[in-house]
Amino acid sequence: MSAGVIATAKGVTLGDIAKACDTSIVTVSKALTDKKGVSDELRRKIKATAEEMGYVSSRAANIKNNHIVGVVIPEKFMNPNGSFYWALYNDLVKQFSAEGYYCLIEQISQEDEDKLVMPKLVMDGTASSVVSLGQLSREYAAELVRNMPNLVLLDYYIHGLELDSVTTDGYGGGYELTSYLCELGHRNIGYIGTVKATSSIFDRYMGYMKAMIDNGLEVRNEWTLDDRDYRDFIKIAFPDELPTAFVCNCDEAAFHTIRQLEERGLRVPEDISVVGYDNYLISEISKPSITTINVNSVKMAAETVRILLNRIEFPDSDKINVKISGELIIKDSARKI
DSSP: OOSSSOOSTTOOOHHHHHHHHTSOHHHHHHHHTTOSSSOHHHHHHHHHHHHHTTOOOHHHHHHHTTOEEEEEEEGGGOOTTOOHHHHHHHHHHHHHHHTTOEEEEEEEOHHHHHTTOOOHHHHTSSOSEEEEESOOOHHHHHHHHHHOSSEEEESOOOTTOOOEEEEEOHHHHHHHHHHHHHHTTOOOEEEESOTTTOHHHHHHHHHHHHHHHHTTOOOOGGGEEOOBOSSSBOOOOOOSSOOSEEEESSHHHHHHHHHHHHHTTOOTTTTOEEEOSBOOHHHHHSSSOOBEEEOOHHHHHHHHHHHHHHHHHOTTSOOOEEEEOOEEEOOSSOOOO
């Protein structure tokens, strides 16, 4: 079955409904999905006509056919000991399963990403829709959507590419973490994260910068430190003079930061405070536990499912970009000075 909209034995389509109601397919699509831009009277007429004609959405038809969703992720994000993305993938599986869909995961090697080798589950037709979990390059994402129009980016977005996406509010989270450190009395605050590596790291950095500016504090370049290259985490190049606190782009980066500071003979939080982002398992097992932003992965997964099913049913609808707000979780890795 195609990913378009069809589907009863009678073959009732959006076009049929549009013709019967003397309106456009776009208007019918908006009415059936309760989007703005349609009068209440016309919306009622369209819905009643669709019911009378026996219209069944492609979403419902695909459920009966055990529709398969591919989840593709760069292998550099899949730590064998567990990662935030494993947890997010698990939430995706549960959410799609509740809708009658199956998920298949495929990891993308750095070599395949560089050479624009498309996922096997796309090229062999196994999946007719895809969730891209964890940031791929602009070139790869552009090639992927050419081969798979039913695509949602999860936990990242790419400027200039009109694609459905679900992300956390990294800007707001970075701002809240930095503001919290300011409330504790910190005035010299650095940021750890390779700023241009992913959209989420960049957004969290921008939130950090805005909070520093709003509090009248200086953003010092020597305290903005890379934590990874294009393949993996790297050893952080700390300067001789350190701030009193670091905002880290994720909990894993915060964990590495704490360990490397300890190697220099510094104690967290007694000598320097460190905060992270995600509220992933590592933030709790770390010693000290890491103050962080809780990411609602269940809500992110639910929004991803909603958007992808909408894209399957209404392939020409407007692109949807959703940001999920987080919550500050105070633990043991930051202290008042």
